[in-house]
Structure formats: structure tokens, C-alpha cells
Amino acid sequence: MSESTVELESAASILKLLGDKTRLTMIKMLDTHDACVCEFVAIFKTSQPAISQHIRKLKDAGLVRETRRGQWIIYSLNKESLFYPLVQDVLHHLPNQDFRLKELEEQGLRISCE
């Protein structure tokens, strides 16, 4: 058993959040780089409100934190979360997603948020 056991019911709700391709990719990306909404919008083939709504779920669950920087809001993984150890263990099984941000940079699309 892990040193940090969480309630089964709350674990299920966290896993449900991770059980979505878009959210899981976002969380995996945030594991190595903070990011703003505009970057996610550029990466995923979906609308800005769709991204915002995914982020809200992650934020409501305490998995991500936000920091406003000017007109941008930078999202990061909340390492203080009770579920951070669980999330980390899940992420370890996933392929790195850095290529997505790299592609953005090559297209010059990442400059906007800096």
C-alpha cells in the first residue's frame, strides 16, 4: 500500500477526470511545463470554451492551480493535492507530450503567452 492512501470514492472521481484524452494530455503536459489556455487551444482541435471547461473540472478537483500573469492565466499542477501522488503514478505510465509544445514553438505559436 502507498504511504498516501486516498478514499476509494474520491479516487474514482479523480480517475474519471483523468479518463478523458484531452484532460489526461493536459495533465501530462503540465507535469513538465506550466501552460496557458491559449496553448491548449492551439494544441487540441477544440474550442476555447471546451478547454476552459476541462480546466475548470481539474481546478475544481484541486489538481491544477492558476496564476494570473497579465492577461494570461498560467496553469500548473498542484503538487500539494492529496491526489498528486496518485496522479504522478499514473503519469509515469504515459509517453512524454513535450513534442506538442515543441510543435507550437516551431510554428511560432507559443510566443504569445510569454
Added chain:
Amino acid sequence: MSESTVELESAASILKLLGDKTRLTMIKMLDTHDACVCEFVAIFKTSQPAISQHIRKLKDAGLVRETRRGQWIIYSLNKESLFYPLVQDVLHHLPNQDFRLKELEEQGLRISCE
């Protein structure tokens, strides 16, 4: 990174399966004891078809295997699954569920499947 990385999209679908209280509990129970449908039915406050449908999803994903023993079908975790390491890492964060089978035994309800 884990020694066994899986595709992000398939990981998301596995996590979605685990992101249900009933299925997550069943998987956690199966981690320590094989079980038949009738035990799950006795444990969860839901119908037999509901349990069968949960099990089918787990079976379709290759997470559990079935062995027929007389009129009973015994389910067990499929340790050969590509996702077994991921599932194990998740289960390590969950509290043991043995008490559920213990309660059944005390009520004499577990004898039926033996």
C-alpha cells in the same frame, strides 16, 4: 518514465473504466481475491445485470479474465494485460477492500460460490 509506457489514448480509456466507484472497488477486490458475480451483487446495492454490465466492460478492456466453475463464473485480474502495471500503481493508492468479503462471510453469503 515507467518501464511499460502505454499509449495515452488507451490509458485514458482504462482510467475511464477505473473512474467508476463500483468498478474501481471490484478491481481492488479482485487484486486480492477472485470473485464471482453473485458476490459482487451481494456487496453492491445494485442489480445483477448492472454488475454483469460493469464486468463486461472490464472484460472487454482485457482487465479481467473469467473461468467457469460449475454454474459460477469466477473473475480474476488479468495479470497479462498491457495495463496491469498501470492498474497496480493505481490500486496501491486505495484502501484494502477485504472487509467487504469478510462481511459477506459473516452473513454466510459467501458460501454459495464455493
Added chain:
DNA sequence: TTATTATATAAGCAATTAATTATATCCGAA
């Protein structure tokens, strides 16, 4: 064979989800 028990499958339905479009808010720049 027939009856009984365990399980699976099918059909229908209510709740939830994830998207869309439209609009609101918040901030920095002119």
C-alpha cells in the same frame, strides 16, 4: 426431462458528459 440457480444480453430510460455558440469579464495598450 423439468426446475432452479448463476450469469448474460437486450431494450428502454434518466442522468451525465462534452461539445457548440453566444456572451460576459478581466486586463493591458492605445
Added chain:
DNA sequence: TTCGGATATAATTAATTGCTTATATAATAA
């Protein structure tokens, strides 16, 4: 101040989900 860009929220809708009841299948027992 007003404008434009970044983000959030609201309302709507289509798709998915998880349950229910009813029925089918499979194995054992009488």
C-alpha cells in the same frame, strides 16, 4: 476611457453512461 485579446460562464444539444426490467443461456439437481 475605449479597444482588443485571453479567459470564463451560460445555454443548448447530441452522445454516452449506468441503471432498470424482461428475457435468454448455461449448468446443476431433482
